[in-house]
Amino acid sequence: MIAPRRFLPSIPSLLALEAVDRLGSASAAALDLNLTQSAISRQLKQLEQQMEVDLIARDQMRMQLTPAGASFAKEARAILSRLAQASVKLRANPDGGSLNLSILASFGLHWLAPRLKDFVGKNPGITVNLQTHNLPFSFDAGTAQAAIHYGNRDWPGVDYLPLMPKHVLPVCAPELLDRPLERPLANPADLLDYPLLHLETHPDSWEQWFALHDVAADRLQGMLFDQSSAMTQAAVHGLGIALLPTFLADAEIAAGRLQLAIADDPVTLGEYFLVWPAEHADDYPLMKFRDWLLGQIAAEES
CATH class of the missing domain: 3.40.190.10 (Periplasmic binding protein-like II)
Incomplete structure (x- = not known):
């Protein structure tokens, strides 16, 4: 459920806040965003009024965020980054979407990669983006919607599909x-x-x-x-x-x-698993990938 509109700031105001936090001044933020310095100040003022929280420490000689403002800017940066990634994925895959899959390098390169051509052929509208990881691995630290996991069923908060x-x-x-x-x-x-x-x-x-x-x-x-x-x-x-x-x-x-x-x-x-957070269980690309994996495993066992 999305929060009430009054809690959702505009993207331009978030961009202004993030740029000031990252670059340290309104002038640098204005140059980075191709805006005037007064436009940056207006965006920050509107954001403060909407949030009813002081984000700028105005007793300083130079523009500096308050502790609350710096914390909010960090959250905004993560959200803006995820939104940009989602936009790139949408433009690249307008038909079926994409699946960000984190893999163990040896399993992904030597078992999964040679078989992926079959999945792509059967699901031409879905793009599988591969990223490698070592253990331990956390979904909170990246953009993966699913991962190849090795070991035991000892990972809280995820669903498991046994592979082999x-x-x-x-x-x-x-x-x-x-x-x-x-x-x-x-x-x-x-x-x-x-x-x-x-x-x-x-x-x-x-x-x-x-x-x-x-x-x-x-x-x-x-x-x-x-x-x-x-x-x-x-x-x-x-x-x-x-x-x-x-x-x-x-x-x-x-x-x-x-x-x-x-x-x-x-x-x-140990054993190899496909794992995913519960909130991604109904993602269409992941559902198709799970079905395809089950078919691959059944074919090998037969």
């Missing part, structure tokens, strides 16, 4: 193992004799993997990476053994850049 378990394999460059090619290690504990590569967002993955193989391994150390792609390249160049999701490991193994470090089946560490 995260199956991982320990892989390394063929030359790292001191043995003939295509001869992986047989004993999980033997991996402790080699450098292990770690992901910053999931630093305990190796401990979980060893625990599933009944191997005591606490406080493991090694190179730390913020992206799976960087860790993959480190493994390719022989810097250690990496735990990679199967959709990433399989491609590197097929290309001959990596091999299994141990002859073992993939293990499951």
